[in-house]
Amino acid sequence: MRPALLDPLFASLSSLPGIGPKLGELFARLLGQESAEDCRVVDLIFHRPHGLIDRRKQPDIARAPEGVIVTITGRVDRHQPPPRGKGNAPYRVFLHDETGELALTFFRVKGNWLEKALPLDEQVVVSGKVEWFNGRPSMVHPDYMVKASEAGSLPLVEPVYGLTAGLSPRVLRKEVEAAVARIPALPEWIEPELLRRQGFSDARDAFLRLHEPRDETDLDPQAPARRRLAYDEFLAGQISLALVRQRLRRVAGRPVRATGALSRLVVDALPFALTASQQAAVADILADMAGEQRMLRLLQGDVGAGKTAVALMAMLAAVESGGQAVLMAPTEILARQHVATLSRMAAPAGVTIDVLTGRTKGREREAVLERIAAGETQIVIGTHALFQDNVAYRDLVLAVVDEQHRFGVHQRLRLTAKGITPHMLVMTATPIPRTLVLAAFGDMDVSKLTEKPAGRKPIHTVVMPQERTGEIVGRLRTALAAGKKAYWICPLVEESEESDLMSAEERHATLTSVFGAAAGLVHGRMSGPEKDAAMLAFKTGETRLLVATTVVEVGVDVPDATIMVIEHAERFGLAQLHQLRGRVGRGDEASSCILLYKGPLSENGRARLSILRETEDGFRIAEEDLKLRGEGELLGTRQSGTPGFLLASLEAHGDLLEIARKDAAYVIERDPELTSARGEALRTLLYLYRRDEAIRFLRAG
Structure with a gap:
């Protein structure tokens, strides 16, 4: 209550x-x-x-500074209404003090209210910004006008919302x-x-x-009152995450004993050696899974850092110990792609892999469900269909979730509520700065993949104005004729009245007039089979240029695509541009990324695009994005499980987040049910910041 x-x-x-x-x-x-x-x-x-608004500056008219809010006292001399029939001309009222004359300027004045508000010969106090024209001061639409006798009612300092x-x-x-x-x-x-x-x-x-x-x-943001409220908000978030974690941890994990029998076969057959950070991540994961408590680990790796190989090692460990593993992807396209990649990598170990998505229907679906229930399927890959009520696992030991921010704390709890308590490995290609990891996923241990797999070449990134689109189309013609493949990304699906952005359908039409059937199209409004067909045509080379919206952002893998054009790059977040760029440069050929912008660019816009030109380090890009845009934007505030702060700011108050995290851990260790006097006060805090869902977990035990 x-x-x-x-x-x-x-x-x-x-x-x-x-x-x-x-x-x-x-x-x-x-x-x-x-x-x-x-x-x-x-x-x-x-x-x-x-x-x-600070009205404490009260200069004489002659000394009123330009463009600053001031409060001026003067006597009304005359009214100058616009000439008849010229409704768009301004209405002026002139006042004076000992030092000079000030014109108050009003547009579209209806009725005679100004004569009442500013009667002739009345001493008045007005407040607003003064502009000087040809040595004469003017104040357009003062925000306050009162008779001098009522000046006491004028608020001198007023907040702006x-x-x-x-x-x-x-x-x-x-x-x-x-x-x-x-x-x-x-x-x-x-x-x-x-x-x-x-x-x-x-x-x-x-x-x-x-x-x-x-x-x-x-x-x-560093004012004491604001810091106090930021701390409260962080503390509420950290306590609620700690309560969720306590609830998830209370369910004992099942220790997984990896034998290495299957993983050795796979590693030996891989065409590349695992990087040092991949090996370290695998070691962390296996150590977590061997313990008595359930693993909850976040695997962060930049685009192309080889998260899939790490996830496969974890899944093989689950299979070696006699259990099953699932890999859940956010979209159908990704799930099917994971199937292709993992089937190829895991072939030497001979494990059985099945796929289950919303499109697995009828007989095929029944057969897959039977194999899962009987334990014949060792690894299942799919979308959230994997966790629907009619899916029964024989012995689910590990769940790998791709792209955490689409699968928040509450979905994880729903899983636990079904009595399924697998170890959890969550992968994300969105490099998240440490402060944001704490704020959004304070309940997880983190592994980072920092190197790119061997053989990956850097991607040459250029920034160009929209006016040079014709030149780019010319270069593409040469590249496609030489057998290369390219993506062309647009921000919208179809043109809308109020937007001047280029839509994917419109761009596809213009590019088809140049490239004919070689130009394909894929966007989020297409049905699953249509998207798959478009992706397959691009993969096999039937189409060589793919016009797309950001559907291709996460995980789409066409190794021989080497050119990425992103239109209206100034409209995308840095992290998103970095993700999109990561779709090329996946093979052994040199790749390029062209960021097209519509001028004029703001200072901020220019800074953001130049960061992409300078670096391919996703973690650095994420830190810069955090500085430039704030945390709400970085993960898309509205996505489940991510924080959109009201009063706290990660850039300004990062030091307080660390203190709040330690404080929350201390509280939960000493008073896990929040029953002490401080515990009761903390319950009030959780309700105030609407984190009361966590209190329900206390009751649910």
Whole structure:
């Protein structure tokens, strides 16, 4: 049960004064909720200000600085409405003080409200930005105008919040104040010693300070109030991950005794030697699986670093000890590709491999399910169809999951709830900076593959403006005639009215006019069989140029493709561009990647594309991406199991995340059920940050 103390904060937003259905919809849009019913008072408390209006600068008119918000006192001299019939000309009101004259400029004025607000000969106080034209100061649409006799009502320092169309700053500010007034005195969930060392105030005080900044330093991510709230958010996340982990760990693992009988045959037959980091990862995995506790390990490896070979060694160990292993991929294309690769690699060991996806139907499906239940199938590869209710394993010992961020903590628990408690190895080609690993997957041990397999050549990357597309098509003509293969990536499937991005269908049409049937097309809206057919045609060389959306981002393997063109590269995330680039350079020929952008590029856009030109190190690219875009974007905030922080920022508060992780481990070790006084306070914290799912695991035991 949520503590009654928090009820005022979890009341519907409509319980605040003045929020009816119409305003409720605007707030829902602002706060990223489906509808007004989903919005709670607490959502406004987490909507932090990003700027400040400071009206304490009150110069004379002649000394008003350009482009800065100032507050000016003057007497109204005259009104100058636009000439009749010229509605688009401005309405001007002139005021003066001892030093000069200021023009207040208004556009599209309706009615006579200005005459009432600024009566002739009245002493008034106005606030806004001053612009100077030909030595004359002007203020366009002042944000505050009051008679001098009422100047006491003018807020001197005011926070600025993100808005949505139709919602005025004043209305939002009023509702935020009403929400903040509801924050109760909260129990202290941080240890006294840490409070003292970090100089933290209490949580309620930190929220008040967040919404009532006195100057720019209060808005800095390093301001004490913001650091306190960031720590709380990290602590809530780390405690909930620790509770999940405790629940998963409580289920004993079954020790796997690898004999090496099968893996030796496979390694001996491989055309390459395993790299040092592949060998280290295999050793870590086998050590984990041999223990009494279940393995939960994240295997991070850049594009082409050879994660598949490591996963195969782990799966062979499971088979050697008499059990079964599954490999789950996020898409049908990938699952089928894993089947092709692993069947080839595992052939010398003679293990039986089956595939099970949503497209395995009828008799074929029944036969596969029977083989799995009887234990005849030793390795099963598929999509999430592997874990549906009608799939019964004889003895599932290891589950390998490809691309973790599509398979979060909760899916892992669902598996456990079915009574299936295999060791888990999670693979990702999205290099995730250490801080993000802690935040999103704090419940996992990590192995990193840092070298590229032998023989891989560097990929030559160039950045070019869209205007040179014709030149690139010319070069492609030469390359394809010489027997090469190329990808051409577009951001959209079909052209839309409001977007000027090039769609895959449109680009395919223009390239078909040049290359005819040699140009293929694949995108996410096609059916499974259509995608497979398009990929197969490209693999076999029936088509030599594949126009695609980002469906090809993860894991598609065509070793003889050597050219990658990415259109509107400025619209993609760095990590995603790096993934796409990794689709070429997989054979022994030199490869190139052309990043086409539509100018003009922003400073940030230029910085991002130049990082790709400089390096192929996915971990460095991920760190830079984190600096440039923030963690919410890096994994796509909305994906399951990833954190989108409200008040914390990994770049600014990374040091606090490490402390929160240790603190959470300490708490769970001392008070696993959260029943002590501090434990009770921590439950309040989990509810406040909506991490209460973890509390349910306490009850579920």
